[in-house]
Amino acid sequence: MKGLLGLMLCLVALPAAAIDGTQILQKVDRNLEPESYESYRQLTDIQPDGSKKVSVLYTMKKGRDKVVALFLAPASDKGRVTLRLGDNMWLYIPDVGRPIRITSLQSVTGSVFNNADILRIDYTAEYNVEAAEEQKDAYLLSLKAKTGEVAYDKLKMWVDKQVLLPTTIECYAASGLLLKTLHFSNIKDFGGGIKRPATLETDSPLYKGYKSVMQWSGLKKRDFADEIFTLNYLPRIQELRK
Amino acid sequence: MRLAWRPRLLWPVVLLFAAVGIRAQEEPGFDASQFEKKPFELDGYVQLKQEHFTLNPPGAFYKLNYYNQPQLEHLDRTTGTLQLAGKLRPGIGTFDFRTNSDLWRDQLGSDRNTVVYEAAYSARPNPGLTMEVGKRAMRWGKGYAWNPIGFVERPKDPNDPTLAREGYGMADADLIFSPGGDLRTIAFTPVVLPVSENLNSDFGASGHLNPAAKLYLLYRDTDIDFAWLGKGSRPERYGMDFSRNLVSNFEIHGEWARILNFQKPVTDATGQVTIDTRNTTNWLAGLRYLTESDTTYIAEYYRNGTGYSTAEFDQFYQLVDTAFATANAALVQKSLFLSQSGYGRPNPGQDYIYLRVQQKDALGIVYFQPAIFAIMNWQDHSYQVTPELQYTGINNLELRFRAFLLYGGKSTDFGEKQNSRKLEVYARYYF
Numbered sequence: 001m002k003g004l005l006g007l008m009l010c011l012v013a014l015p016a017a018a019i020d021g022t023q024i025l026q027k028v029d030r031n032l033e034p035e036s037y038e039s040y041r042q043l044t045d046i047q048p049d050g051s052k053k054v055s056v057l058y059t060m061k062k063g064r065d066k067v068v069a070l071f072l073a074p075a076s077d078k079g080r081v082t083l084r085l086g087d088n089m090w091l092y093i094p095d096v097g098r099p100i101r102i103t104s105l106q107s108v109t110g111s112v113f114n115n116a117d118i119l120r121i122d123y124t125a126e127y128n129v130e131a132a133e134e135q136k137d138a139y140l141l142s143l144k145a146k147t148g149e150v151a152y153d154k155l156k157m158w159v160d161k162q163v164l165l166p167t168t169i170e171c172y173a174a175s176g177l178l179l180k181t182l183h184f185s186n187i188k189d190f191g192g193g194i195k196r197p198a199t200l201e202t203d204s205p206l207y208k209g210y211k212s213v214m215q216w217s218g219l220k221k222r223d224f225a226d227e228i229f230t231l232n233y234l235p236r237i238q239e240l241r242k
Numbered sequence: 243m244r245l246a247w248r249p250r251l252l253w254p255v256v257l258l259f260a261a262v263g264i265r266a267q268e269e270p271g272f273d274a275s276q277f278e279k280k281p282f283e284l285d286g287y288v289q290l291k292q293e294h295f296t297l298n299p300p301g302a303f304y305k306l307n308y309y310n311q312p313q314l315e316h317l318d319r320t321t322g323t324l325q326l327a328g329k330l331r332p333g334i335g336t337f338d339f340r341t342n343s344d345l346w347r348d349q350l351g352s353d354r355n356t357v358v359y360e361a362a363y364s365a366r367p368n369p370g371l372t373m374e375v376g377k378r379a380m381r382w383g384k385g386y387a388w389n390p391i392g393f394v395e396r397p398k399d400p401n402d403p404t405l406a407r408e409g410y411g412m413a414d415a416d417l418i419f420s421p422g423g424d425l426r427t428i429a430f431t432p433v434v435l436p437v438s439e440n441l442n443s444d445f446g447a448s449g450h451l452n453p454a455a456k457l458y459l460l461y462r463d464t465d466i467d468f469a470w471l472g473k474g475s476r477p478e479r480y481g482m483d484f485s486r487n488l489v490s491n492f493e494i495h496g497e498w499a500r501i502l503n504f505q506k507p508v509t510d511a512t513g514q515v516t517i518d519t520r521n522t523t524n525w526l527a528g529l530r531y532l533t534e535s536d537t538t539y540i541a542e543y544y545r546n547g548t549g550y551s552t553a554e555f556d557q558f559y560q561l562v563d564t565a566f567a568t569a570n571a572a573l574v575q576k577s578l579f580l581s582q583s584g585y586g587r588p589n590p591g592q593d594y595i596y597l598r599v600q601q602k603d604a605l606g607i608v609y610f611q612p613a614i615f616a617i618m619n620w621q622d623h624s625y626q627v628t629p630e631l632q633y634t635g636i637n638n639l640e641l642r643f644r645a646f647l648l649y650g651g652k653s654t655d656f657g658e659k660q661n662s663r664k665l666e667v668y669a670r671y672y673f
Contacts, residue, residue: 042272047635054637076639085460086463088487094406097380098382101487105534148489210608215272224369226422227419231427232429232458233418236364238279238329239279239331
């Protein structure tokens with residue numbers, strides 16, 4: 001009888017634990033951003049001597065894997081547009097006049113943030129939950145990339161249990177090397193039911209002394225036509241801003 | 243379009259240093275409202291460039307380009323550039339423009355010009371349809387250094403492929419569809435590029451509308467284009483290109499173009515010119531590879547079916563040698579004409595290799611990018627090597643140094659150029 005009860009408990013508990021991790025990640029995705037939205041972001045790259053380089057991007061996302069980002073500053077990058085469709089990424093430079101393919105590990109801004117960070121799509125679109133562990137104030141999710149095209153092979157994500165938002169994410173290469181750590185802070189009410197961290201800081205053992213900070217503003221739901229997320233539309237992206 | 247324009251000699255210097263003084267102020271907080279769309283926007287850059295040429299007096303193109311000029315071993319040129327780009331948003335559409343103004347001075351004198359690169363009005367009734375009319379620089383193709391399917395554009399300079407270029411007056415449209423599934427995007431771009439005595443006269447023979455079109459497909463993570471230019475000012479041609487990431491850090495691309503009834507003037511050593519008319523093919527294959535340490539490799543092979551073979555060049559160089567050795571004015575004029583009608587264009591040969599290696603954040607210095615690129619004429623093995631240093635660590639300021647080193651013997655592509663060396667340094671400030 002005890003054996004049967006134990007077996008039943010296992011059957012109930014095992015799928016529940018697996019579903020919890022995935023459900024938590026799905027909630028993290030939606031709590032961070034609506035599925036389709038627009039936002040402004042400021043990227044500040046801080047060098048060891050304290051000097052800063054600031055970029056401002058206007059970002060649009062649709063669905064789980066369509067993102068486009070337009071550079072509004074600095075003047076040297078103004079008008080550049082990056083597009084991501086799933087694993088495909090392109091950079092459009094007005095002087096060059098045609099999009100070129102870029103990779104997720106490059107950085108169009110030259111910052112610690114790479115293109116995968118700047119053009120981030122839903123975590124559930126790129127990662128499977130390998131393990132979920134409950135800690136005192138957080139869930140610790142261990143995520144594994146679905147394909148070899150994803151920028152980071154593994155993530156360790158600490159999720160605040162109260163608000164189901166990430167606080168810290170460690171990003172690892174397939175070799176197990178820690179590539180960077182992302183720190184979320186400054187939870188802000190953007191209106192429209194969107195309450196999420198307004199600041200993301202990153203540091204990397206590969207860039208000792210360097211730090212990059214991403215700040216959000218004007219994040220709100222907005223629907224876009226699919227045609228906007230195409231190479232032909234990139235030169236006209238800035239006309240979509242209101 | 244070239245406009246007579248006479249600003250003060252030192253205006254690029256003044257503008258450059260004035261602009262550098264206006265450093266963007268960084269606000270402690272981030273307020274997106276200051277970045278809202280404005281009815282009128284103006285930006286651009288000022289640039290000051292210094293070039294030192296080591297000339298190549300034995301070279302055929304030195305003799306031709308310095309004909310009836312003071313003979314020099316070296317030339318130092320200072321160039322100031324102002325490039326302006328603006329947008330005006332009246333009604334439902336957008337008017338945008340880009341102008342380029344240069345002022346330069348060297349031992350032979352000084353000159354200036356202003357060129358309108360682009361000036362077009364575009365309207366978008368819906369996201370899937372854009373119509374525009376005006377001067378527009380189209381860029382077709384996937385090649386980095388060359389674009390065989392760049393049917394309706396001025397040729398790219400392989401020494402500076404990312405430089406903005408002057409466009410042509412045209413009417414064009416963009417129809418975009420996103421059907422979903424494996425075929426994620428379809429985009430059709432029809433173009434009409436009329437040529438008359440006053441419009442696009444350097445495109446070719448006047449009196450033609452020159453219809454052209456491009457069809458773009460994103461099919462299963464591969465970019466594919468089909469392009470066509472109808473018979474008119476230039477012979478009819480069609481072609482295609484593709485680009486795809488095999489893995490995230492390794493991209494391959496290719497272009498192929500077929501030109502019907504292409505006419506190529508070919509001279510013999512006596513100046514007897516025949517027109518070689520045939521269907522010909524231009525194609526390009528290339529790759530781009532990024533290593534874990536942020537080194538980028540770009541390699542391309544370009545087959546230029548419209549170019550000249552080594553044997554054809556031999557005849558032309560003999561003609562130039564004879565013309566100048568005998569001081570035969572008629573032969574010199576014929577050589578000059580031929581140099582302007584094909585032999586003297588950039589990369590006039592038939593087989594080229596391009597290789598570029600660049601390192602991001604080299605020597606642990608963020609925003610410092612050294613690079614080296616080489617262009618080789620595969621038939622005569624003459625080549626050019628160009629080391630390059632670039633620094634963009636100061637807000638909106640770009641500093642670049644390059645040394646062009648040309649190698650090749652007598653009667654070779656790079657051995658007969660006007661210069662054997664060139665040093666170039668510029669400071670460019672964006673505003």
